[in-house]
Amino acid sequence: MSKYILKRVILAIVSIVIVSAITFFAMNLIPGGPFNKEKAVSPQVIEELNKRYNLDKPVPQQYVLYMQNILKGDWGVSLNNGRPIWPDITSRFAVSAKLGFSAVFIATIIGVILGSIAALMRNRWPDRIIVFFTTLGTAMPSFVLATLLLLVICLQLGWIPVFDADNPNYILPIIALSVYPMAYITRLTKTSMLDALNQDYIRTAKAKGVARSKLIFVHALRNALIPVVTYLGPEIAYILTGSMVVESIFTIGGLGSAFVTSINNRDYTMIMAVTIFLAILMVVANLLTDIAYKFIDPRIDFNN
Amino acid sequence: MKKLVTLVLSGAMAFSLAGCGSSKKTSNANATKTNSDTSTLFINLASEPDKLDPALNTTVDGAALAVNSFVGLLTYGKDGKLKPALAKAMPTVSEDGKTYTVELKESKWSDGTELTAKDFVYSWNRAVNPKTASDYSYLFDVVARAANSTDANPVLDVTAEGDYKLVIKLNAPTPYFDQLLAFPVFMPVPQAAVEKANPNGDKPGAWAQEAGFVSNGAYKLTKWKHNESMTYEKNDNYYDAKNVSIKKLNFMLSADDTATYAAYKSGDLDFIDSVPNDELKNVLKSKELKTVDQLGTYYIGFNVNSDLFSGMTPEQATSFRKGVSDLIDRKYIVDTVGQTGQVPAGAFVPKGMHDGNGKVYKSNYFDATKTGSSNIEQAKKDFKAAGLEVKNGKDKSSFKVTKNGQAITIPYMINTNTGHQKVAECIQQDLAVAGIKVNIDTEEWNVFIQDRKDGKFTVAREGWVADYDDPINMLEIFSTKSGNNDVQLGKGNSTAAPNWKHYDELINKIYSSTDNAERAKLLHEAEKELMATYAAVPIYFYNDIYMQKSNVTGVYSTVFGNKYFMYAKKTK
Numbered sequence: 001m002s003k004y005i006l007k008r009v010i011l012a013i014v015s016i017v018i019v020s021a022i023t024f025f026a027m028n029l030i031p032g033g034p035f036n037k038e039k040a041v042s043p044q045v046i047e048e049l050n051k052r053y054n055l056d057k058p059v060p061q062q063y064v065l066y067m068q069n070i071l072k073g074d075w076g077v078s079l080n081n082g083r084p085i086w087p088d089i090t091s092r093f094a095v096s097a098k099l100g101f102s103a104v105f106i107a108t109i110i111g112v113i114l115g116s117i118a119a120l121m122r123n124r125w126p127d128r129i130i131v132f133f134t135t136l137g138t139a140m141p142s143f144v145l146a147t148l149l150l151l152v153i154c155l156q157l158g159w160i161p162v163f164d165a166d167n168p169n170y171i172l173p174i175i176a177l178s179v180y181p182m183a184y185i186t187r188l189t190k191t192s193m194l195d196a197l198n199q200d201y202i203r204t205a206k207a208k209g210v211a212r213s214k215l216i217f218v219h220a221l222r223n224a225l226i227p228v229v230t231y232l233g234p235e236i237a238y239i240l241t242g243s244m245v246v247e248s249i250f251t252i253g254g255l256g257s258a259f260v261t262s263i264n265n266r267d268y269t270m271i272m273a274v275t276i277f278l279a280i281l282m283v284v285a286n287l288l289t290d291i292a293y294k295f296i297d298p299r300i301d302f303n304n
Numbered sequence: 305m306k307k308l309v310t311l312v313l314s315g316a317m318a319f320s321l322a323g324c325g326s327s328k329k330t331s332n333a334n335a336t337k338t339n340s341d342t343s344t345l346f347i348n349l350a351s352e353p354d355k356l357d358p359a360l361n362t363t364v365d366g367a368a369l370a371v372n373s374f375v376g377l378l379t380y381g382k383d384g385k386l387k388p389a390l391a392k393a394m395p396t397v398s399e400d401g402k403t404y405t406v407e408l409k410e411s412k413w414s415d416g417t418e419l420t421a422k423d424f425v426y427s428w429n430r431a432v433n434p435k436t437a438s439d440y441s442y443l444f445d446v447v448a449r450a451a452n453s454t455d456a457n458p459v460l461d462v463t464a465e466g467d468y469k470l471v472i473k474l475n476a477p478t479p480y481f482d483q484l485l486a487f488p489v490f491m492p493v494p495q496a497a498v499e500k501a502n503p504n505g506d507k508p509g510a511w512a513q514e515a516g517f518v519s520n521g522a523y524k525l526t527k528w529k530h531n532e533s534m535t536y537e538k539n540d541n542y543y544d545a546k547n548v549s550i551k552k553l554n555f556m557l558s559a560d561d562t563a564t565y566a567a568y569k570s571g572d573l574d575f576i577d578s579v580p581n582d583e584l585k586n587v588l589k590s591k592e593l594k595t596v597d598q599l600g601t602y603y604i605g606f607n608v609n610s611d612l613f614s615g616m617t618p619e620q621a622t623s624f625r626k627g628v629s630d631l632i633d634r635k636y637i638v639d640t641v642g643q644t645g646q647v648p649a650g651a652f653v654p655k656g657m658h659d660g661n662g663k664v665y666k667s668n669y670f671d672a673t674k675t676g677s678s679n680i681e682q683a684k685k686d687f688k689a690a691g692l693e694v695k696n697g698k699d700k701s702s703f704k705v706t707k708n709g710q711a712i713t714i715p716y717m718i719n720t721n722t723g724h725q726k727v728a729e730c731i732q733q734d735l736a737v738a739g740i741k742v743n744i745d746t747e748e749w750n751v752f753i754q755d756r757k758d759g760k761f762t763v764a765r766e767g768w769v770a771d772y773d774d775p776i777n778m779l780e781i782f783s784t785k786s787g788n789n790d791v792q793l794g795k796g797n798s799t800a801a802p803n804w805k806h807y808d809e810l811i812n813k814i815y816s817s818t819d820n821a822e823r824a825k826l827l828h829e830a831e832k833e834l835m836a837t838y839a840a841v842p843i844y845f846y847n848d849i850y851m852q853k854s855n856v857t858g859v860y861s862t863v864f865g866n867k868y869f870m871y872a873k874k875t876k
Binding site for chain 2: 033080081155254
């Protein structure tokens with residue numbers, strides 16, 4: 001197991017380095033630049049800024065300098081606003097993580113429960129209602145859902161203020177973020193639960209007189225959860241990186257908007273930092289998912 | 305199954321209707337926290353500002369934050385006129401117009417330390433220093449350099465005589481210099497804090513990157529939740545603090561106009577600086593909607609070196625561009641796209657600008673309300689003069705222009721934006737009358753501004769909002785050496801491009817003119833020369849809209865889009 005993890009960690013580092021190199025060279029190929037303004041900036045100012053941020057050097061040299069700084073723990077400053085990147089990213093991540101974890105937590109609990117109900121009551125009315133709402137949940141784009149929540153809950157009903165500087169409300173963005181994974185997990189659980197319920201070992205257990213609750217929760221559900229775990233790993237990484245749309249509608253300073261605005265601004269240091277940060281999140285999430293398999297399904301053998 | 309679906313759908317409808325019904329009770333504007341708090345204004349200007357250092361700011365929303373948290377020698381009053389701020393009175397100007405003397409009021413920074421004339425000397429020299437890399441440092445070009453000034457370490461000829469007197473020497477008389485004294489880049493910055501945060505000289509704006517920095521304006525920033533909100537609190541050391549009744553400004557940092565408009569409608573905001581385009585028609589008659597004329601022009605730029613004019617003489621190319629200009633229905637664009645009462649533009653210098661000689665600058669090159677379909681005959685004449693073939697169509701409302709027997713296609717470049725797209729579509733329809741095809745090329749903002757500056761386009765959407773009220777700020781952008789000369793006048797070797805030497809000479813003459821009456825004449829001459837090329841085809845003059853709740857009074861905006869909140873009053 002530890003040998004396996006070590007191998008995976010080395011592979012992860014290699015992938016992060018590759019991702020960072022591709023991003024670095026690709027972003028330098030996009031036309032435009034970080035100091036482009038509608039009203040032209042004087043060549044002297046551009047020259048000074050290029051010098052300050054090493055942009056006057058050849059791109060490969062810039063990359064080496066950048067990676068050296070990263071190894072020293074220096075993420076640099078944003079070319080757009082001059083603020084240090086690391087505190088900015090971590091504070092944005094704190095917000096995105098709070099929302100993301102809550103959303104995934106709610107989505108998983110409700111999704112697994114609804115999925116199991118749908119499977120156990122297949123073709124009866126609870127199943128049909130669940131299928132209806134999960135289809136709606138997976139089909140509705142997040143900007144529609146988020147706007148709808150804003151207009152109905154905040155504007156029509158007036159339950160939650162649209163803007164409150166002192167107590168930002170995270171309920172609506174969590175709902176907006178959780179609906180899609182919840183619907184997806186429900187469908188996944190239902191399918192794999194149905195599959196598990198038809199397996200021979202369940203029939204055998206039933207024949208041996210195992211209690212129905214034990215049959216469902218211990219024998220069927222445990223096996224049915226493997227696909228859910230497979231989905232959850234990348235989904236957690238994805239949701240933690242924030243959603244530009246949801247953040248924009250609910251005025252949340254998360255990571256999602258950082259990615260999009262940094263690309264629009266050609267804020268090279270910010271693009272790199274967000275990319276590397278996301279790459280790390282992604283590989284960690286994948287690694288944790290694989291380890292989680294082992295606990296859910298002891299048959300999985302890391303050595304082969 | 306069908307029954308079930310019907311049941312679910314009707315249930316959902318009943319729920320949403322119930323929601324609508326109860327809304328009438330709960331959306332009572334007085335019930336919100338915002339409305340009951342009369343000492344705080346809840347505002348949205350834009351999303352997170354990039355820089356709060358007044359010397360480094362480049363955006364309109366940043367400038368609005370600057371004028372509320374910093375103050376310079378002069379400022380704008382409610383009437384839109386300049387008035388003394390930290391200056392005791394308007395500056396005394398020497399007879400040759402080149403020396404300005406300003407007596408300062410005794411005032412303090414928000415941390416209680418004295419603010420003296422030396423602070424201005426430091427701040428201005430810092431702004432022009434290349435290490436500071438201030439975009440707006442060019443505004444100091446009119447100020448003379450001291451004897452010990454070098455390129456690497458420029459020193460302005462500005463001296464502090466004692467603590468409260470400032471003597472400023474200019475290169476030439478500058479009729480708009482008073483206005484610059486109210487511009488953010490001319491505001492003082494606290495030397496000790498600036499230098500402490502920037503020991504190596506590579507982080508000039510670091511002192512104002514988080515809440516709590518020292519300022520001298522009506523408000524100081526006390527809380528900043530990045531990308532979410534900012535709280536400014538009244539600065540008791542502000543020179544005019546006794547007249548500031550609003551204690552707090554709370555900014556929602558969002559550029560999502562659906563969200564900000566919802567926040568305004570729900571009563572969570574008192575003031576919004578933008579309205580979603582789709583909602584405009586619903587609010588046009590509202591008393592809460594305010595419209596302010598801006599000194600700026602929306603125009604179409606022709607790249608004078610483009611292949612579109614190949615084989616033409618400069619005169620023919622001009623006639624071609626004029627023909628296109630004739631056919632663009634400006635009134636339709638203003639009425640259907642602009643919608644907020646913009647004025648169709650028949651000149652490049654915006655309506656209401658002053659000529660630097662005490663008068664309003666007036667110019668008009670054509671009747672901009674009558675361009676479009678009523679101008680077809682004129683357009684035909686112009687296209688013929690351009691050496692193009694003009695064939696009459698089946699009826700009088702259309703004709704066909706060709707170049708050497710070939711149909712004409714014009715690529716029109718815009719940045720991704722609904723408004724610009726709609727204007728482009730109007731132009732597309734207008735030119736279809738002459739059988740000219742317009743291809744709309746949409747580019748992402750950063751690429752778009754780069755391509756425009758590099759002249760990598762044929763025709764592009766353009767706009768310019770003046771930084772100060774003087775026509776030179778509109779006209780100098782077309783001088784050959786200007787970085788904003790997107791239409792490439794004077795650049796490149798195209799034989800179809802006009803000779804631009806005389807224009808450059810005119811601009812230089814205006815820079816060094818010592819006689820304001822003569823200068824005003826030169827300005828007109830330059831504009832006439834620019835308009836004669838039809839390289840920059842004006843469409844309309846900008847205006848600025850904002851919405852403000854009826855229980856808020858006293859907020860005012862300048863022609864540059866700066867909003868002043870410090871003299872606002874709010875009732876329940």
